[in-house]
Amino acid sequence: MWQSSDPAHAAGLRRSEGRVHIRAQRRWPDATTLRHLALHIPNALLSLLVIVVASFVLALVTVVPVYGWAAAWLLSGVLALCRPVGGPLLRLLYGLHRPTTGELARLRPLWREVTARAGVDASAHTLCVEESDAVVAKAAGGRLVRVTSHAVEHLPDGELAAVLARELGHRAGAHAWARLITHWYSLPGLHAWRLLRRAVLQARRRSPRTAALVVPALLVGATVAVILSYGLLLPVLAAPFLMAAAARGAELRADRYAGDLGLAPELTALLHRTADNGKKSPGLAAVLARLLASQPDHRARLHALEQYGAKRP
Known part of the structure; x- marks a missing residue:
């Protein structure tokens, strides 16, 4: 395990050996990403329907035509992906801040070594810190690399490097x-x-009689809109489970990426640290919770990392 954050040398990590350099490997959307995008197409279509309806209303009170509002919404996503706009916007939305001097001194040598192993330009991404007691933060998107303050302050160097690798x-x-x-x-x-x-809640509070007529109409309208977006009712019911499965697949791929960089032992130690060893109640509720979980079971993650057991540098 890494125990030192000395910029010149991280104990336990031989910088002259064990370099992986996976530049030639995939740097494009993988299968889990494509599944994630496909599963969210109906959500985007439903949002487009909302935008079109709102655009008709806005076109009545402004000089901007209907297609102008819809086009602006479509282009806004592209603008959010641009680094000069997306970076500050994401930091604001997620409550992130740039590392302090002390945090940067801890993160920079580890980040440089991880990116060097992967053959990636370290300056192409921006390190950000989230004030949180969690060990691992959710991916922020864009070019932001998001870590929690708890991870920076409490994790050993090797485990923190595994977080960065993921x-x-x-x-x-x-x-x-x-x-x-x-x-x-x-x-x-x-x-x-x-x-x-x-x-619906306000209608029920103000006039139960009116709500008896309005609420069903609104629910029917919403149901029709969802079914039109998803095509069939069955995909609507299956979508949350499929989305959760895609999210778990993405997490396992990130684990394998860290393993390819020679950080499987450190990631294994991190998983043992964060494992929930409490007793889980059996039954249908527990099964549904596992199927709807966006994080894989830690035992499945540990099993997937066993193949890297002999690759520790």
């Missing part, structure tokens, strides 16, 4: 990009659903 793995497979773009294009539909739910 973040790099998410970017190598375009997982973070896919999460960002699907989240962005799902926002109109999500906000429309929240407004609908709020309207």
Whole structure:
């Protein structure tokens, strides 16, 4: 395990040996990314429907035509991916900050070694810190590499390097990009659903009789919109399970990426540190929780890393 954050040399990591350099390997969307994008197409279509309806209303009070508002929404996702705009926007949305002097002194040598092993330009990504007690942060998207303050302050060097390697793995497979773009294009539909739910609650509070007529109509309209977006009711019911499976696949691929960089022992130690050893209640609820979980079971992750047991540098 790495125990030192000395910029010149990290104990236990021989910089002259064990370099992997996976430049020739995939740097494009992998299978899990493509599945993630495909599963979120209906969400984007539902959001587009919301935007079109809103555009008709806005076109009545502004000089911008309907297609102008719709085109602006479509182009906004591309703008969010641009580094000069996307970086500050994502830091604001997720509450991230640039590393302090002390945090940067801890992160920089580890990040440089991880990117050197992968054959990646370290300056092409921006390190950001999230104030959180969690060990691992969710991928932020764009070119941001997101770590938690708890990880920076408490993890040994090797395990912190494994966290950084997994973040790099998410970017190598375009997982973070896919999460960002699907989240962005799902926002109109999500906000429309929240407004609908709020309207239903207010209608029930103000006039139960009116709600008895309005609420079913709104629910039927929302159901029709969802079914039209997804095509069939069965895919609607299956979508959450398929999305969760795609998310778990992305996490396992990020684990393998870290393993390819020779960090399987450190990642294994991290998984043991974060494993939930409490007793899990059996039954249908537990099965559904596992099927809807976005994180793989730690035992499955440990089993996948066993093949790298002899690759520790």
